[in-house]
Amino acid sequence: MLTDGVALTDQHCHGVVTADLDRARFxxxxxxxxRGTFDSTLGTAVRRFCAPVLDLPPHAGADEYLRRRAELGWHEVSSRLLRGTGVTRWLVDTGFGPEPGHPAERMRSRTAHMATDPALTAGSQRSARLTEFGALAGGTVDEVVRLEQVAEHVIAENGYSATIFADIENALRERAxxxxxxxxxxxxxxxxxxxxLYAPPAEPPSETRLTDPRLLGWLVGLGARIGAELGLPLQFHVGFGDPDLRLHRADPLLLTDFLRATADTGATVVLLHCWPFHRNASYLAHIFEHVRMDLGLAIPHVGLRAGAVLAEALELAPFRALCYSSDGYGLPELHYLGALLWRRGLGRLLDEWIADDAITTADAEALVRAIASDNAAQIYPHSHSTEITGTP
Ligand SMILES: [Zn+2]
Incomplete structure (x- = not known):
């Protein structure tokens, strides 16, 4: 397939749990x-595609898989799976990651604890995690900073002072x-x-977990402005995600006014995940020159339907607008399947297009490279990290 061996930039993912896992936690x-379970498209894909990476036959049973996983240990398993993705550049969202030895993390709210958890906010810890991830995964590793986490950390540290909005802006600029x-x-x-909102709200925040739409609207506006100034894209979680999400309020069409307002400011907006609104995201990428999108998280979950979802995303989105990501979180299986199912889905789709004489092989190869890494290279700055290539 055209996608075999193509180097990927994973433009949105998280760290992995650095501990062995029992079945319930896995x-x-x-x-x-x-409610994750082996009895799902994703669980089936783990048994089918990840089992051979652990020296098991394809379709090995769940218990057998977990036995072998425990035998090899999380470090070896993570290294094999992450290095098996073919990703050479990782952009890691450090705003939410599994904590070492705390695999039950995902049961908790994704965000509730962040403001006060020093392990997630101290700079040294953060870079240590990126270094640790790089040692496991190989390639370059860079950070994507979460606006809400920075703001909540500043509020938790400084309280509601008169300078709180300036403090948030300064902290964000420093992290950026x-x-x-x-x-x-x-x-x-x-x-x-x-x-x-272009000016901060009159009242300082009265909450440590930010939910006030006016305050968040100011924060996102600030993020778009800083991003435009420094050449950093602003990623939005869109569509499918944790159960604390109200899905109908995560439809990217709701961003239409925001996108109109930021269209000529130099900002780049990246819509992450997008399912089941990937067609809406594709429409927005069609209309707005500064919009990009990915299907991270969706692809491992839809499994063998990945090609169909990719085809729908490509209905209207210009080829420069689609980027690869896995949204892998906690389990390196998710990073691995993100890449493998993307390769299979897109590879088969383009094979069909070529067989149909709808596209030349050369144009299809260019499209693969665009989604795999070229589009990301156009919008993200060069890496701050040194490549780690040695075996861990
Ligand atoms: Zn994510």
Whole structure:
């Protein structure tokens, strides 16, 4: 297939759990809520495609898979799976990651603890995690900074002082200096139909977990402005995600006014995940020159339907607008399947197009390279990290 061996940039993913997992914890991490299970398209894909990486036959049973996983240990398993993705550049969202030895993390709210958890906010810890991930995965590793986490950390540290909005802006600028992108989870907090405010609200925030649409609207506006200034894309969580999301409020069409307002400001907006609104995202990428999108998270979950979802995303989106990501979180199986199912899905789709004489092989190869890494290289700055190539 055209996609075989093509180097990938994973433009949105998280770290992996650095501990061995029992069945309950493993299955929990197979789902976005507390309901992950082997009896799903994703669980079937783990048994089919990840088992051989662990020296088992394809379709090995769940218990056999987990026995072998425990025998090899999380470190070896993570290294094999992450290095098996063919990803040479990782953009890691450090705003939410599994904590070492705390695989049950995902059961908790994705965001509730962040403001006060020093392990997630201290700079040294963060870079240590990126270094640790790089040692496991190989390739370059860069950080994407989450707006809400930075703001909540500043509020938790400084309280509600008169300078709080300036403090948030300063902290964000400091973090942005070492990052290659910014991210917002406003979809989780108040939905994507937020008011875009250019000046901070009159009242300082009265909450440590930010949910006020006006405050979040100001924060996202600030992120877009800083991003435009420093050349850092602003990623939005869109569509499918944790159960604390109201899905109808995560439809990217709700961003239409925001996109109109930021169209000529130099900002780049990246819509992450998008399922089941990937057609809406594709429409927005068609209309707005500064919009990009990915199907991370969706592809491993839809499994063998990945090709169909990719085809729908390509209905209207210009070829420059689609980027690869896995949204792998916790389990390196998710990073691995993100890449493998993307290769299979897109490879088969393009084989069909070529067989149909709808596209030349050369144009199809260019499209693969665009989605795999070229489009990301166009919008994200060069890596801040040194490549780690040695075996861990
Ligand atoms: Zn994510």
């Amino acid at each position: 299955e929990q991490l197979l789902g976005e809520g507390p 200096r070492h990052a290659v992108g910014l991210k917002t989870i406003i979809a989780y907090r108040c939905g994507l139909d937020f008011p875009l």
